[in-house]
Amino acid sequence: MNREDYQTIVDLTSEALGILSIPVRIKNVRAGRANKNYITLPKWLDHYDEQYQIYYAVHETCHYGYYPKGHNLSFKTSEDKALALWDIKIERHKAYPKALYANGKRIENIL
Numbered sequence: 878m879n880r881e882d883y884q885t886i887v888d889l890t891s892e893a894l895g896i897l898s899i900p901v902r903i904k905n906v907r908a909g910r911a912n913k914n915y916i917t918l919p920k921w922l923d924h925y926d927e928q929y930q931i932y933y934a935v936h937e938t939c940h941y942g943y944y945p946k947g948h949n950l951s952f953k954t955s956e957d958k959a960l961a962l963w964d965i966k967i968e969r970h971k972a973y974p975k976a977l978y979a980n981g982k983r984i985e986n987i988l
């Protein structure tokens with residue numbers, strides 16, 4: 878996906894969560910992050926399944942919504958709700974996906 882595609886995902890997810898949307902940028906970084914000004918997504922996401930790319934953008938959007946960072950229960954609740962908008966279900970190991978399902982089908986190519 879390109880930057881505009883990610884921006885659309887972040888905009889729609891933010892709207893559904895009732896939070897302000899912020900600009901997305903794609904950079905050559907190890908991990909994504911959200912701060913007050915930007916959602917930064919790593920360039921290496923290109924190599925993974927599109928549904929995983931959506932998951933990643935939604936995850937960072939939820940961080941922005943629950944700024945400052947953390948993976949507490951309310952974060953996970955909002956992430957579940959936001960992922961459901963995209964027909965994605967998550968099984969977590971701590972904060973991160975052990976498995977992801979899109980439309981009930983397991984997504985294979987995830988980190």
Ligand SMILES: [Zn+2]
Nearest residue numbers: 936940948972
């Ligand atoms: Zn996180």
